[in-house]
Amino acid sequence: MIYEREQVTLEIRSFIESLNHESESGAVVVVEGKKDGNALRDIGFNGEILVYNNFKGIINLVDYLSRKGKKVILLFDRDKKGKALTSKIIRKLDLLCPHDNLYYKKWFVKMTRGQITCVENLSKYCLPFVEN
Numbered sequence: 001m002i003y004e005r006e007q008v009t010l011e012i013r014s015f016i017e018s019l020n021h022e023s024e025s026g027a028v029v030v031v032e033g034k035k036d037g038n039a040l041r042d043i044g045f046n047g048e049i050l051v052y053n054n055f056k057g058i059i060n061l062v063d064y065l066s067r068k069g070k071k072v073i074l075l076f077d078r079d080k081k082g083k084a085l086t087s088k089i090i091r092k093l094d095l096l097c098p099h100d101n102l103y104y105k106k107w108f109v110k111m112t113r114g115q116i117t118c119v120e121n122l123s124k125y126c127l128p129f130v131e132n
Contacts, residue, residue: 011111012122016044019073019104023047027071027100030061030089032082035120036075042123052076058088066096073100075108078117 019029019040028048031037037049055061065072072093076082086105093099108119116122 008112012043015104015107015111016040018107019045020047022071022073022100025071027073028065028068029073029075030065031119032076032085033120036077036118039120039123040075052085058085058092062089062092062096065093069097071098071100073104074102075104075119077119078109078114 028050030050030052032052034051037051040049052061055064074086074089076086090099090102
């Protein structure tokens with residue numbers, strides 16, 4: 001069990017490093033709530049984060065993202081609400097701006113073996129990462 005947790009922690013570190021690289025290339029990460037954004041910060045993500053709950057609905061978020069013209073990475077929770085929002089937003093983004101086609105969301109599920117359903121729980125699962 002300890003080995004598995006260490007392995008997941010290493011995979012999360014790789015995940016965050018990849019997100020940071022995407023961000024350096026101009027991508028923006030969109031999460032559902034403030035706690036999700038804080039969790040990503042706690043484990044070392046230092047790029048731009050947009051919080052869905054700060055927008056007044058899907059149309060406002062998608063409009064804002066399309067005007068920015070940046071690649072979009074959606075990291076919504078895997079609960080019923082998060083799945084529904086992801087589906088609706090992706091359908092609109094398909095028409096208006098580039099996105100990661102849920103690559104990072106799928107990676108999130110795979111690396112946590114489906115045990116973590118909410119982004120905000122990432123920071124509780126592993127220790128914060130310190131870059132050397």
